[in-house]
Amino acid sequence: MxxxxxxxxxxxxxxxxxxxxxxxxxxxxxxxxxxxxxxSPALAEPDEEALGKSLGYPNGPRWTAMENRVGAWSALDRVPGVLTEAVARGNSVLPLPRASVPALIKYRYRNLGYTLDEYLERRRITGLLILKNGEIVAERYRYGRSEDARFLSFSMAKSVTSMLIGAALQRGLIASLDDPAGQYAKDLQGSAYGQTPIRHLLRMSSGRTFTERYDGQDDVSKLSRSFATGTPTVASVLRSFSDRHSLSGQKFVYASSETEVLGRVLTGATGRSMAELTSDWLWKPMGAERDAFWCNGRDRQAGAYFCFNASLRDWGRLGVLMANDGKLGEQQILPADYLREATDAALQPAAFAPYKATPYFGYGYQFWLHPLKERSFAFQGVHGQSVFVQPATGIVMVQTAVYAQASGHQDPEPYAERAAFWMGVLQSLGGRTERY
Structure with missing residues (x-):
């Protein structure tokens, strides 16, 4: 133009x-x-009609339906039948000033060069925030979303749960990561997961068989149905997983059930809800801008594995906190040693390193570890949700999305381009991209 x-x-x-x-x-x-x-009319956003534009981006009642995803996944507390619990912010807000000099973000994908705006025109991105040393380099909202939207985490919640485990450990409410989960989660005592050390659950290495294919017939679907209906109870579903595929602590196999156990460890160890813990241990000291919320199951237990909801900027503040190893100003909000062990590929046992845990990522304590020589890690959720962090260079990228498929196994293209875009963000902002 x-x-x-x-x-x-x-x-x-x-x-x-x-x-x-x-x-x-x-x-x-x-x-x-x-x-x-x-x-001249604005360019259409990818698949906007299929995603409900002409309907005003509705949010229900079936919040997983394609035409409801944009609306529901940014306002799940307005969907009928969803139980939520607020995560209250504090009185002070951590400023996120805008960078004084705009940065040109470029990246390459399949031997072609693109810009940030072209990336947004190619993929179903609802929100994008890029920060460098706590300053906003870029902030975009798409599909009618705005700064007051509170975006659904899906499995980015797992990383938040890990942060709370670290805070409980720091306070002595969890004595050791080598304690069995059932020592704190009383409703799981005597079960296979109850006998599993917390550390092994953090690495998703219980060795217990749990299927997660996102086809509606797998174990994660069974877990989610029990969460939504209460019949059978989530605790009884968790107790039912007893088959073993490997020895505990030896092998990473992705299993949302293990994070759900960690959520019960937290509430059992503290006698408080996940929302209360998140407010007091993260949201208030971090300087969140808006209240967040957890979704609760019928047993009033938060969905630790998938259902935390926050604004784009507050997801960014979580990334900044992680980039600073849990420190804000002079206050150490989260234990630095725990966060290093959670996110540093060099500190993982060999089986959990990049290219070993998976063909690309390594896995720490509920964080995905990039195969870069410079410590870099991510919160990730299905359908494209992500917070990418490189602490040494202060670069944080938050993306919320409504990808058609849940995982890269089903449709690798959006995920491959997201990885290329992150490399482009690092290169454009002075980050480090040398690989293992």
Missing amino acids: NSRRNKAILFKREAAAWNPLSRALLMTLTAACLAAVCA
Whole structure:
């Protein structure tokens, strides 16, 4: 648009050397050109009609339906039947000033170069926030979303749960990560998960068989149905998983059930809800801008594995806190040693390192570890949710999305391009991208 406008202005200036009739004609044509430029419609956002634009981006009643995803996944507390518990913010807000000099974000994908805006035009992104040393480099909202939206985490909640485990450990409410989960989660005592050390649950290495294919017939679907209906109870479903695929602590196998156990460890160890803990241990000391919320199951226990909801900027503040190893100003909000062990690929046992835990990522304490020489890690959730962090360079990227498929196993393209975009963000902002 800018290049067309500039050409029209240039033509207008050149007309000064022409006769009055030619000048008048050209000025008329120039005015028409500028009017056409200004009146041209905005580009359509990817799949906007399938995602419910003409319906006003509704949020229910089926909040997983394609046409409801944009609306519901940014306002799940307004969906009928969903139980939520507020996470109250404090009186002070951590400023996120805008960078004084705009940064040009570029990246390459499949041997072609693209810009940040082109990335947004190619993928179903509802919110994008990029920070450098606590300053906003870029902030975008799409599909009618705005700064007051509180975006659903899906499995980014797992990383929040890990942060709370670290805070409980710091306070002595959890004595040791080598304690069995059932020592704190009384409703799981005597079960396979109850006998599993907390550390092994943090690494998703209980060795217990749990299927997670996102096909509606797997174990995570069974767990989610019990969460939503209360029949059978979540605790009884968790107790039912007893088959073993490997020895405890030896192998990473992704299992949302293990995070749900950790949530019960937290509430059992503290006698408080996940929402209360998140408010007092994270949201208030971190300087959150808006209240957040957890979704609760019928037993009033928060969905530790998938259902935390927060604004884009507050997701960014969580990333900044992690980039600072849990410290804000002079206050150590979270234990630095725990966070290093949770997020540093170099500190993981060999089986949990990048290229070993998975073909690409390593896995720490509920954090995904990038295969970069410079410590870099991520909160990640299905359908494209992510917070990427590189502490040494102060770079944080938050993305909320409504990808069509839950995982890269089902549709690798959006996830591969997101990885390429993150590398481009690092390169554009002076980050470090050397791989293992």
